[in-house]
Amino acid sequence: MRILVSGGGTGGHIYPALALIRHLKSQDKSIECLYIGTENGLESKIVPKEGIAFETVKISGFKRKVSIDNVRTIFRFLNAVRKSKKYIKEFQPDVVIGTGGYVCGPVVYAAAKSKIPTLIHEQNSVPGLTNKFLAKYVTKVAVSFPDSAEFFPKEKVVMTGNPRASEVVKKEYKNSVSRLKELGLDPSKKTVLVVGGSRGAKPINDAIMNTLHHWSEKEYQCLYVTGEAHYSKVREQLDQEEVEIRNIVFVPYIHDMPAVLNEVDLIVARAGATTLAEITALGLPSILIPSPYVTNNHQEKNARSLEKAFAAKVILEKESTPEKLMNEMDSILNSEKTWLAMKEGALHLGKPDASATIEKLIKEVIQHD
Incomplete structure (x- = not known):
């Protein structure tokens, strides 16, 4: 199985992704992973140290008020989508997973538009703008808090918990x-x-x-x-x-x-x-x-x-x-x-088996598509 993962900006988006990757590789050593982040984000320092293949796109977030910067962000988003499609074509993933942060927006969107099975994971009780945007395109939405389910299409939501939980109960x-x-x-x-x-x-x-x-x-x-x-x-x-x-x-x-x-x-x-x-x-x-x-x-x-x-x-x-x-x-x-x-x-x-639950969801998403 080939898995493409994207998420960045803060540890809250990166560490659950890494916890999930570690779990998946522990279950199947043949799994291949590619992580897409940003060049200047925290993920660029953390992910390569894990020995995971790492590529970058350039992206920034939307301002919450009218701004010329939002126009620039739209152009960056479109460029990042094009670059993401290139990575997807080269890597040929079976599934693409977004764990939050601006960077996963163009990556997961590109995958959905390329008819690749997609999954996003929301760690907080109130979703960020990126996951709200992606929810209408992805195959499934994994959530950590029951309160966040109301922000997403009901038929896509699965309560999984956060993969970081699986590591702390070893x-x-x-x-x-x-x-x-x-x-x-x-x-x-x-x-x-x-x-x-x-x-x-x-x-x-x-x-x-x-x-x-x-x-x-x-x-x-x-x-x-x-x-x-x-x-x-x-x-x-x-x-x-x-x-x-x-x-x-x-x-x-x-x-x-x-x-x-x-x-x-x-x-x-x-x-x-x-x-x-x-x-x-x-x-x-x-x-x-x-x-x-x-x-x-x-x-x-x-x-x-x-x-x-x-x-x-x-x-x-x-x-x-x-x-x-x-x-x-x-x-x-x-x-x-x-x-x-x-x-x-x-x-x-608590969801101490979050990683195993998401692993099962990934398999369902791949089979469904």
Whole structure:
């Protein structure tokens, strides 16, 4: 089987694509893959490192208001469609999969117009412009949240979950040496993981740094991933403290996040699609502080989907005071009943077999066409 994949711009579009490719290759080593991205996008740095054939097209997104840039974007789109058709003719894929971002627009459109079976995957509860546009052309639409189904043609939608979820529940994480112990924490204690993304999030950082003196009295502990951008300032502040700070450990970044997620009891995080896929697959209760700086405010809508299922508590960034954050942590970790109910809510939403479900859908799409 030959599979052409396109998606880019952010890790939320790229990592699910790579997770799916890894799964497919683990099931059939003869599978050949081609990934089409942009030359300057994040995918151009990440995908080739995976040993996947990589080609590029030039494309940009539409502005949401009338602009001369939109005229240029139309010409770039048409040129990208022509280039995509060239790649398709050369590679002869059995199926073309788009995982979001501007780049998959011309690629998947070109495939649909070339009568190639097509599939798009939507990670968020509110779809982006590209997937909304492609929905009328593709064979099937895979979604991660039930809430996003209403934006697509009903007969095309299949609830699959996010392929990233499949990787975080691997058995090897359950049986490995405790990462919490290696990081200086007690594996026997309940643990809250606080993370604001690879670069961190200043409002979350400010809230946590104002709770330092409360941790010594807690029966649970905290692992705080500051983000590399904030770590030096955090260390400076800690060095100025006159009393010992206990029950909390600071690190700039965690490279093996799935291993850590398998050991913690609660996570405080943004509400990106990849994070939510991982934590629902594991049944991990969460306190979500959605970023207000994203398109269509989709992170809050993602978070509300979990809140509705009693899998998470949502604190808006403007309301993320140290007191509110600590109170919510206490209410979850000090009540076994609350914690178990949230775990059950998260597991109900989780799709740990997302990659296998999409693999089955791919085969159906190919046979259908």
